[in-house]
Amino acid sequence: MAVTQKALPLTEEPLDSEFLDGVLQKNEYDTENVIMILQDITARYNYLPEVTLTYVARKLNIPISHIFSVATFYKAFSLTPRGKYIINVCTGTACHVRGAEKIKETIEGRLHIHEGETTEDLMFTLDTVRCLGCCALGPVITVNEKSHGGLDRKKTASLIEQYEKDS
Numbered sequence: 001m002a003v004t005q006k007a008l009p010l011t012e013e014p015l016d017s018e019f020l021d022g023v024l025q026k027n028e029y030d031t032e033n034v035i036m037i038l039q040d041i042t043a044r045y046n047y048l049p050e051v052t053l054t055y056v057a058r059k060l061n062i063p064i065s066h067i068f069s070v071a072t073f074y075k076a077f078s079l080t081p082r083g084k085y086i087i088n089v090c091t092g093t094a095c096h097v098r099g100a101e102k103i104k105e106t107i108e109g110r111l112h113i114h115e116g117e118t119t120e121d122l123m124f125t126l127d128t129v130r131c132l133g134c135c136a137l138g139p140v141i142t143v144n145e146k147s148h149g150g151l152d153r154k155k156t157a158s159l160i161e162q163y164e165k166d167s
């Protein structure tokens with residue numbers, strides 16, 4: 001069963017003030033650096049636990065609503081837990097005509113999640129993206145930072161299987 005955006009509470013992470021103080025110090029406690037601060041938190045947790053946002057808002061002496069507005073504006077940030085592997089299926093025109101939908105269906109079938117969802121074991125999150133800038137390789141997906149092109153159903157299934165084995 002998949003973990004959906006609505007199924008989870010915002011956070012249950014314990015507060016690690018030492019880590020957050022380090023992040024704030026690195027970013028000079030500057031309210032102009034909120035995006036960088038959120039990036040650092042995301043790099044550790046893979047999402048933005050509510051407890052961390054509350055702490056940052058208090059330490060920077062800014063309203064929590066400001067942090068939330070930044071956190072919800074950028075697709076790179078998530079307020080709910082995300083998988084260790086973030087899969088992005090390109091659904092841009094070039095990939096679409098080369099079978100991106102079949103690739104997406106194959107991943108959905110294998111992981112039992114749909115777009116925007118995360119597997120219960122927090123290993124995989126599935127998203128789509130509009131053009132990854134390597135259209136000639138389509139259909140293309142990325143798994144975290146790594147691109148995989150020239151996919152068909154079979155190659156996609158074995159690729160996901162490989163990530164399952166590596167996890």
Ligand code: FES
Nearest residue numbers: 090092095132135
């Ligand atoms: S449309 Fe998929 S990489 Fe450009």
